[in-house]
Amino acid sequence: MFCVENCCARISPTRTSTADCAAAGATGSAKVATNAISVRPSATSWSVAVLHDWTLIRVGGVDQLLSVYPDRARTIDGRRVWLTRDFTMAELKRLSVIQAGPRADERPFDPNAPGLRIVSYRDALRAFQRLRQQSPGIRLYTENKTSADHLSPEEVDLCADRVAEALAATGETERPESHWLQSFDSRVMDRLAARPELDRFEMAMLLSCEPGVRAGANTVELDVESIQYDDDLRAFLARHVAGRGMEIVHGWKVMWWHLLAEKGIDCVGVADELELQIHAFTFRDHRFASDYSDRPVLVPSGSAPFASAEHDLEAFMKLGFDAVMSDTVDSAIRARAAAHAVDGVTEPTLGSP
Helix, strand or coil: CCEEEECCCCECCCCCCCCCCCCECCCCCCEEEEECCCCCCCHHHCCCEECCCCECHHHHCHHHHHHHCCCCCEEECCEEECEHHHCCHHHHCCCEECCCCCCHHHCCCCCCCCCEECEEHHHHHHHHHHHHHHCCCCCEEEEEECCCCCCCHHHHHHHHHHHHHHHHHCCHHHCHHHEEEEECEHHHHHHHHHCHHHCCCEEEEECECCCCCCCCCCECECCHHHCCCHHHHHHHHHHHCHHHCCCEEEEEHHHHHHHHHHCCCCHHHHHHHCCCEEEEEEECHHHCCHHHHCCCCCCCCCCCCCCCHHHHHHHHHHCCCCEEEECCHHHHHHHHHHHCCCCCCCCCCCCCC
């Protein structure tokens, strides 16, 4: 069964001085990720929050931050930033979430406008439980984000532990079928996989593929130049994904497209041989073309291979990917309907619209 995941947010531990603390906000309900943030906190001072970035600029906007916390910015590389790690949960909950679109960070801040609020991971899990009552088959994709610039190895471990503890505290360890857990950080995934209360959860290793772009403190990087044949990909996934007990390999759609179209590698077949699910991220209506055209190393032609965002999604679905992650769930649902149509369906060609 094919699954469409609606991109939601990410998670972030923050500095706290109270028992119930830290968080950051988001919209949607099918992907959650975790940023860990704190300066050598004690075990009792950490909590996990839903947030994408390590700073509050995009989620809160400079105008709002200057209005609410004018004296809390740091200067880093000559730029004023508000680090999530510097705020407690109660402080973060004072902020309205203004990022609701690709250029939302450029909208003026209106202190009187109703809007979303920052939430903790436990709050997000409880909201997910309410959604599951309406849609029993829904899954939550929790991503644990880390950064070598912000976390020590011990703090990376603590971030993973807090995710597991939140799942247990909300009763979600009894509902493993409702969850996928993932990270770009191999240390995080090894730690989550070792926790006995999570032994029935399906876990995904996120792969990094862009040189110089570190998506976590301990990334697993797939060097596309070193993958020339099916056997190369099979050996890589056997070592870095299946070999660490993961059930899912999750990679950027442009990386998969490069291996499929440029190298002729049967990515889905290789994953099937290793008994791995194969997922692709992130499909975005407003960037469906530029995601490809802006990556000349991965797409030598310099042009988008698909005529529309829905065609982009549909192609991966028909190729046999088990799940895709989309920022625009309506497009994904329409593409899924087209991909599952029984009559009059022609397979999309990878190399051309």
